[in-house]
Amino acid sequence: MLIQFCFFFAYFVISLPSGKIVEKIGYQKGIVVGLVVAGLGTLLFYPAAGLRSYPLFLFAFFILASGITLLQVAANPYVAILGKPDLASSRLNMTQAFNSLGTTIAPYLGSLFILSLAVKTADELKAMTPVDVDLYKATEAAAVQTPYLGLAAVLFIIAAIFAFIKLPKIDGGVAEGNETTENNSIDDRHSSAWGYKHLVLGAIGIFVYVGAEVSIGSFLVNYLGQPYIAGLKEVDAGKFVSFYWGGAMVGRFIGSVVQRYIKPGTVLGFNAFAAAALVVITMLTTGPVAMWSVLIVGLFNSIMFPTIFTLSIEGLGKHTGQGSGILCMAIVGGAILPVIQGYFADTIGIHHAFILPVLCYLYIAYFGIKGHVIKAKAA
Numbered sequence: 001m002l003i004q005f006c007f008f009f010a011y012f013v014i015s016l017p018s019g020k021i022v023e024k025i026g027y028q029k030g031i032v033v034g035l036v037v038a039g040l041g042t043l044l045f046y047p048a049a050g051l052r053s054y055p056l057f058l059f060a061f062f063i064l065a066s067g068i069t070l071l072q073v074a075a076n077p078y079v080a081i082l083g084k085p086d087l088a089s090s091r092l093n094m095t096q097a098f099n100s101l102g103t104t105i106a107p108y109l110g111s112l113f114i115l116s117l118a119v120k121t122a123d124e125l126k127a128m129t130p131v132d133v134d135l136y137k138a139t140e141a142a143a144v145q146t147p148y149l150g151l152a153a154v155l156f157i158i159a160a161i162f163a164f165i166k167l168p169k170i171d172g173g174v175a176e177g178n179e180t181t182e183n184n185s186i187d188d189r190h191s192s193a194w195g196y197k198h199l200v201l202g203a204i205g206i207f208v209y210v211g212a213e214v215s216i217g218s219f220l221v222n223y224l225g226q227p228y229i230a231g232l233k234e235v236d237a238g239k240f241v242s243f244y245w246g247g248a249m250v251g252r253f254i255g256s257v258v259q260r261y262i263k264p265g266t267v268l269g270f271n272a273f274a275a276a277a278l279v280v281i282t283m284l285t286t287g288p289v290a291m292w293s294v295l296i297v298g299l300f301n302s303i304m305f306p307t308i309f310t311l312s313i314e315g316l317g318k319h320t321g322q323g324s325g326i327l328c329m330a331i332v333g334g335a336i337l338p339v340i341q342g343y344f345a346d347t348i349g350i351h352h353a354f355i356l357p358v359l360c361y362l363y364i365a366y367f368g369i370k371g372h373v374i375k376a377k378a379a
Helices: 001-026 027-043 045-051 054-081 085-113 122-126 130-142 147-164 196-223 234-258 264-284 286-295 299-300 302-315 316-349 355-371
Strands: none
Touching: 001 027, 001 054, 001 316, 027 054, 027 147, 027 234, 045 054, 045 130, 045 302, 054 085, 054 302, 054 316, 085 147, 085 234, 085 264, 085 302, 122 355, 147 355, 196 264, 196 299, 196 302, 196 316, 196 355, 234 286, 234 299, 234 302, 264 286, 264 299, 264 302, 264 355, 286 299, 302 316, 302 355
16 A cells, blocks of 8 residues: 555655646656656666665655656646647547556566566465575565666666657647647636636546546455455456456547547546446446446546546646646545545445445536536636
């Protein structure tokens, strides 16, 4: 849980400063700096493994997550601004789909390169000599060194590519060569991004979305292990969890096409209502119906983050960088809401603790239908 905390805490702490950095140095340089910082974070895993220091591992992970935060703050609005504004959600859904592809492949690669060493049980460790235990722990720690050096090299190479390639420049929230002006600031009275109501509502949307997604994902193994749901062993339940996260990848590829023909807000509202209905179904049923209804939620989660993001930064103009930072800061919901759902699980049971994600999805439906609408400037 400390690992999860470090990841989401980085979003909370680094997002707003990242927005300021992006506004000052631009989107392309922001992407480069984010990749370099992430690369430095991965390099820190080498001494952390050598010293077998858990605090240093956590610090390295925080630096890595900080780089990813800056990368998202710079890259997400850049993708949204490029091209026609009405297709911004479609473009960001496509890029996020490849993000989901990475999260689908990475655990397999991680298990192949890092977890190839057979993990010994507590009883097996007790039967070993102190020298053998020390050697075993040193071997385990060293297993991450080479893979993370490889990751660092990849990140630095990508940073170098982005440093030298020519990308369209963004000026005041409009891409160079894009004659449309819809992305210009809709209200010059605001001195900062906080003055835009639809952005603030969108930040709440990001907070509850990430919180709902992580809450469901975090409880799936235990939930599917309940005798009245599926009675699966942890190892078997873990395999079914891939349907939840894989659904997000498939849904984003589909969403990138659908949103070229249907308004993003409409798609967001529909998906949020569908997700809420599925969670209600899993709460009211047992067996295969309860199991599959909660797993399918991942499919409808798919387009929520990129769609909320693009609807929230629409019309921010020169404040887009700051707005992106605010939205990324709201990802801290993934650290807070699962704890609240855990409290509900302990008090009213894991089956009915899913009422929290239901409330989150209902808010997202409101944002998709009404909350994202930008009110015209008063005369």
